[in-house]
Amino acid sequence: MPSRHRATITRMRTTRERRRSVPLRGGLMIAVALITSLAAGTTVSAGAAVPSSHGWATASEITALLEKERADLKLSGLAVVVLSGGSVLFEGAFGDAAPGGPTVTLNTPFVLGSTSKQLTGLAIQQLIAQGKLSLHDTVGTLLRHLGSESSPFADVTVAELLSHTSGISTGAGTADVFDPTPAFASLGTETRHLLMTAPSSMAGTSFEYSNGNYTLLGSIIEEITGQTFETALQILVGRPLGLDATTSDLTAAQANGLASGHYTWFGVIDSTTPGPRWPMGAPSAYTSSTAADLTRLLKAELGRPSGIDSAVFGADHAPLAAVDKYSRYASGWYMRSFWELHDDDENFDDPALPLIYEHDGDTTRETSYLAFSPDLGLGVIVLSNTGLGTDTARFSEFTYRLLHTIVGTTAAPHLVDPVIAAAPVIMIVLPLLQLAALILLTVSFVRRRLGRIARVILRVVAALVTVVTVFVAFVAVPERTNQSLFNRVWWAGVPDLAVSTASSLVFAAATIVFGAVALIQAQHRRRSLSVNDPADNASSNH
Structure with a gap:
């Protein structure tokens, strides 16, 4: 059975094939029981209980899954929030943010990995709503000071950058961002370098996931606002949504108690292991946030009034390109049918299935997952400070089972490689x-x-x-x-x-x-x- 897209498309597509996205029809109400308690080392907060007329998850089922998965995957720290009807029904924090403490809380910052792209995409949509930018503006006109006019990507549009259809290759976007000793560490120098790389395809013709797209978007944000990416991020997204601890500034994140990155050596030994966190990767991978901040973000994505106009979120959710026959891509979000509402993902092409928006993040030392379904009022946040290692599908399998557990359906069996x-x-x-x-x-x-x-x-x-x-x-x-x-x-x-x-x-x-x-x-x-x-x-x- 298919799995969701991972943060890095090459990894996602080697696990399972995607299911097809279909139009949104009908509506369901999520039902998850009130959280009563969690095991030692866990903090809990819960809202009003929702009647479970569909036989969906109980509190103990969610808790049992999280405890089992954390032990099986050897996740050093873990923070999880579940929203139902736009309200918090479950929020738990497990483990340690650093060796010997402090323990993880909902206010512990984690480096997000590719779920950083939602924040960059939202900043771009804010600039579009303010009339300072359009989806049709081209790289050649926006980034002249970085040599874009002579670039093979000069005619690439903002929409094509947002949707990974620019022709910038996966490899070009990864080479420096995850390099332990990159040739270009600043956003400007990395953008200048990317502009001179060879396209892997003609712009607008095919989807190829690349961090390089969001690197260029970060430079566009700086050019349009006349501010650093960090300052613009706070003005356009952080302050309007009240995201107090969300930042692309590594020093600020560390001052707030940033969780240290971990790696499970040889599948056995979980150890603090330094990983790359370069400034040029902030728009695509190295922004950090907390479960509490991301809860505010998803509430706004689900329609809760906020400092950002609802029309901006409407544009943020609009599909810009087809990923494959099963899914589409918006501004930093994959869109597909919410087939986990059926046992074993059966009838995945059921036209009554609502849509789910989602994205994974992976920095090799941290992992994250964000998802929301507007028709259900469902939101899911998963943050961990442990990397994937050689089993790149393991975190995706975890979040896949988590969705099935929440909605009370049976997950398809995991095929072990x-x-x-x-x-x-x-x-x-x-x-x-x-x-x-x-x-x-x-x-x-x-x-x-x-x-x-x-x-x-x-x-x-x-x-x-x-x-x-x-x-x-x-x-x-x-x-x-x-x-x-x-x-x-x-x-x-x-x-x-x-x-x-x-x-x-x-x-x-x-x-x-x-x-x-x-x-x-x-x-x-x-x-x-x-x-x-x-x-x-x-x-x-x-």
Whole structure:
């Protein structure tokens, strides 16, 4: 069965195919019981209970799912809010924001990842509503000071940037944002660089998710307002919505208690692990916010009066491009049918299904998910300070099951990828096997008492293990990750896999070098013995 789109389209599309978006018809009321209690380490607040005439989730079912998923996914910290009828029915905070505390609260800031795009998109729609910008304005006219007139993207429109149909490639938009040592760290220099990259397609012809689109939008915001992106974000979005802790300023976020990024090494060890958070990535990935602030945002998205006119949200929700036959893209939101309202996602093309707007976020050290369904008054916020690791679908599977749990339906069975499931073991075992191969090869040459057959067996085993290591490193890993082995972004994103691969290759190289040297020396010794042994010389004369 299909899953929702992830923040990075290449990751999303390798898990499952999307379902089809259909027109909004009819309406339902969400029913989730009043939260009565949560386990230790959890804070709870609840509103008035809504009658559960559809047999949807109870408080204990939501709580049980969150506790189980947090343990299974080894999420260091977790904050979750559920809105029903536009009101808060569930809000819980679990775990620690940093090693040794403090504990996560609804006011703990998390780096959002790609759910930052909703805030950038909303800022753009505010400028359009103010008459300072239009969807048809082009990059060439808006960013002249950054060299846009000579750019292959000069004719790209604001609408095409918002909808990822500009032709800026996924790779170009990722290269610096997630690079541990980027060539361009500021928003202006990164924009100038992106403007000179080669398009992957003609503008307006196809959807290709790229952070680069929102990098350019961030520069457009700066150009139109004459302010820094951070100042403009606060004026256009933060202050009108009362988002007190939402910021693209990393220093300000840290002062507010920003949750430290975590990574689960080898699928076992959850550890604080630094990750990239560069200024040029703020419009697309590195804005931070809290569950409390995002609750205010989703209430406004669902129609609650706010400091932003409802017409702006209407424009924010309008589809701008088709992603595939199942979904469309608005200003930082994927739109699709809310098929989780059916058991096992059956009848996903039911025309009575309402729409759901959603987006995942992933910084490699933090994950997030935002969703809302206007017809239901449903909103969901999930924030965590733990990255995805090698199993890039695991967080999406969690939020998929969360939606099913909330509406009281059965989720489709999760199809386990045996390679992904075995990845933690493979990452540990492969370098150990290659080290063992090096030891066996060494023994085959230094232990003179070994018989010839034993030596051959040890050398064959060492050779086979080395061939497997080289195949895994240069073929299997790049094929599974869609990344070059020498891509720094890849190394930073999955450090455990990078360490495993690198150490395996070091041992493999040592095995090859030692084997080659030992064979040369052995051949040299045989020749020396042949020259110096009279009996051999006599035999050779005959």
